[in-house]
Amino acid sequence: MLKITNLHANVAGKEILKGLNLEMQGGEIHAIMGPNGAGKSTLGNVLAGREGYEVTQGEVIFNGKNLLELEPEERACEGVFLAFQYPVEIPGVNNTYFLRAALNAQRKYRGEEELDSVGFLRLVREKLKVLHIGDELLHRAVNEGFSGGEKKRNEIFQMAVLEPMLAILDETDSGLDIDALKTVAEGVNRLRSPDRAMIVITHYQRLLDFIVPDKVHVLADGRLVATGGAELALKLEEQGYAWLEDGGIGTLDETGATQAGTP
Amino acid sequence: MNDFSAQLATELQPASGTGPDWLNALRQAAAEQFRSHGLPTRKDEAWKYTGLGVLTQNEIRLSVPADTIIAPAASPAVARPVVAVEQQVTLLNGRILNRSENLPSGVALLALDEALDTEVDGLQALLESLPSAKKKTLSSTGFSALNTATLENGVVIRVASGVDGGRVLLSWSTSVEKAACLFNSRVCLILEPGAKLELLEQFETPRDNKNTSNIVVQAALGEGAALRHVRLQQESETTGLITRTEVSQQAGSDYRYYGFDFGGGLVRHDLHCMLLGSAAKASLNGAYLLDGNRHVDNHARVDHMAPDGFSEQYFRGVAGGSGKAVFNTAVYVHPGADGTEAKQSNANILLSKRAEIDTKPELEIYADEVVASHGATVGQLDEQAVFYLRSRGLNQEQARQILTTAFCRSVSDRLADPQLAEAISERMMDVMPQLD
Incomplete structure (x- = not known):
């Protein structure tokens, strides 16, 4: 579904991603962990097409398409969804109105019939039920005055309605207390599906207690330097990232982990 | 005085002979x-950013009474009311x-000359109260002087004490004549204590209309x-449109203004x-889209001028193309x-x-225990918000439309009248400038 090859990207003239490779199949959840400044959020923003993130080398093939050639809205319509680390407040734009406009833009792109307000509301109610969240978010302006937890929940709610094929959760756990974290993680788990791949970007392991990934990658200095199973995350929690400077994955006492690039 | 003003001055014949x-x-x-x-002229501080080029280019003439007598059949289609x-x-x-x-009882709606004939209570005091050029701070005085000198057309509405006069629509337009004309008119609103009016x-x-209207609205709120x-x-x-709204407010009165300006050749509004x-309240709200x-x-x-008053000014502007907006907001606490x-807030x-x-916001305070805030910003569309919307599948044009509409809707929503707010919001969407 997704194949990232030798991805290099600059932000403000500085190289942040330095040859990143990643391959994912539908239904998989991959966690990307790493120290601050490693390029985790850059990866999410590059995939979503944010301005100011300049790809200098490499390619990203998503369902057979060259993702990097598409505008941000085309990527969304092709099924890419970025759950923002800092969801943007948009005063005066009703959350329901916004989401319906977005869904209909995507449906139109795919040649599907647009939903009227009745049909949309039915869909929304269904998704709220699946996520076990109330409808109070619907009547408010997009993210305006939302608490940290509400903002992240709203991202997950949007994801539920837009049903992306590839969801990138950019530090969805940041700034959340444990209860809010659980709520958000439960939402994500309910949206796991064989046709949906997810990239979970996080600094801390604790989110992965609730969203158990198929694979864990360590991103350091713009490259994936280690890949392992869910247990790699626990090891990282225990031992931190100091081993990166101490000579690589070999120094990490972890049998499941392998140096990136080796099978 | 420049040539244009001098020419108008020679044309000016006070509307004498009628009235007291x-x-x-x-x-x-x-x-x-x-x-x-x-x-x-632009040498006047209050007209620094707005020149009278449109009036001079159109070779505006002062309308003479003969010009203004139009057979109703020859009149242009009147604008459709924004609400019923x-x-x-x-x-x-x-x-x-x-x-x-069909006026409610307690409401008098008269042509200015009728009102003068019947000596409507309070009308003389109101007409005589229009501040003159002697007060330097007032900016539209040249136009106001012209308006007063030619005073004979207009509308007088008087609402009796405690009566709700409901909603009255004044629909203004001008007809295309041989020469571009400057038309003067006066609206006088007299609200007795406890009266209401919209x-x-x-x-x-x-x-292709090259006329200019010069309209003064005076409101006395009991x-x-x-x-x-x-x-x-x-x-x-x-087209030119010069308007001035003067509101005088007695204790506990409440004036709320909601202006939606889509501009013109030269559009100026002095609201005071x-x-x-x-404990009087003035809430001035507006959106301009050019x-x-x-x-x-x-x-x-x-x-x-008196204790415990409240005023707010909430204006939002969007300019595209070669649109030009000037906004000046001033509060003086005496x-x-x-x-x-x-x-x-602007x-x-x-x-x-x-x-x-x-x-340009201005604030001068000469009293105690005053709470005041002001802010004015000019910026581009919020790039973060644009990207957020695009990342959900909306294209740049849709994102711009959603964001600018929301920005201006924050003004129409203040009407607290969903039907009217919706009607005005639709008009705003029709004229919303494009990204360029």
Whole structure:
């Protein structure tokens, strides 16, 4: 579904991603962990097409398409969804109105019939039920005055309605207390599906207690330097990232982990 | 005085002969004032950003009475009301063309000359109260002097004590004549204590109209009276519209203004509230949306003269194309107006490199225990918000439309009248400038 090859990207003239490779199949959840400044959020923003993130080398093939050639809205319509680390407040734009406009833009792109307000509301109610969240978010302006937890929940709610094929959760756990974290993680788990791949970007392991990934990658200095199973995350929690400077994955006492690039 | 003003001064013949002596004295004094001061120029601080080029290019002539007599059949199609109204007055070239008759009891709606004949209570005092050029701070005085000197057309509405006058629509337009004309008109609103009124004004002119209208609205709000004043203005790029709204407010009165300006060749509105009695409220709200070569200049000013008053100014502007907006908001808290609360907020979005917005907030406080805040910003569309919307599948154009509409809707929503807010919001979406 997704194949990232030798991805290099600059932000403000500085190289942040330095040859990143990643391959994912539908239904998989991959966690990307790493120290601050490693390029985790850059990866999410590059995939979503944010301005100011300049790809200098490499390619990203998503369902057979060259993702990097598409505008941000085309990527969304092709099924890419970025759950923002800092969801943007948009005063005066009703959350329901916004989401319906977005869904209909995507449906139109795919040649599907647009939903009227009745049909949309039915869909929304269904998704709220699946996520076990109330409808109070619907009547408010997009993210305006939302608490940290509400903002992240709203991202997950949007994801539920837009049903992306590839969801990138950019530090969805940041700034959340444990209860809010659980709520958000439960939402994500309910949206796991064989046709949906997810990239979970996080600094801390604790989110992965609730969203158990198929694979864990360590991103350091713009490259994936280690890949392992869910247990790699626990090891990282225990031992931190100091081993990166101490000579690589070999120094990490972890049998499941392998140096990136080796099978 | 420049050549243009001098030419108008020679044309100016005060509308003498009709009406009482005091009125003729008023007209004569105003004519004298105009002959000595003329129209404002860019040298006047309040007209620094707005020139009178449209008037001179159109070779505007002062309308003479003969020009203004139009057979109703020859009149242009009147603008469709933005919402359904029961009481409507259609004015063409500053004169009443027709008006509805079904007025609630306690409400008098008269042509200015009728009102003068019947000596409507309070009318003389109101007409004589229009501040003159002797007060330097007032900016539209050249036009006001012209308006007073030619005073004979207009509308007078008087609402009796405690009566709710409902909603009255004034629909303004002008007809295309051989020469481009300047039409003067006066609206006088007298609200007795506890009276209520909603005045809706619509200004619309078709293309190729080179006229200029010069309209003064004077409102006297008695104790506890409430006036809602909603304006929707859309002139052509060759049309001029000079308006001045003067509101005097007694204790506990409540004036709410909601202006929606889509601009024109030269559009200027001076809006001035005098809070004379204690605990009076003035809420001034507006949105201006400009595209093409449209222009609008709003000057809003509140004078707090008495204690415990409240005023707010909330204006939002969007300019695209080569649109040009000027916004000046001023609050003066005079000695003795203790306990005043005054808020000013103005934010603007530029959608094009050629568009221009000049904004200037002014605040002067000479009283105690005053709470005041002000802010003015000019910026582009919020790039973060644009990306957020695009990342959900909306294209750049849809994102711009959603964001600018929301920005302006924050003004129409303040109407607290969903039906009217929706109707105005639709009009705003029709004229919303594009990204460029």
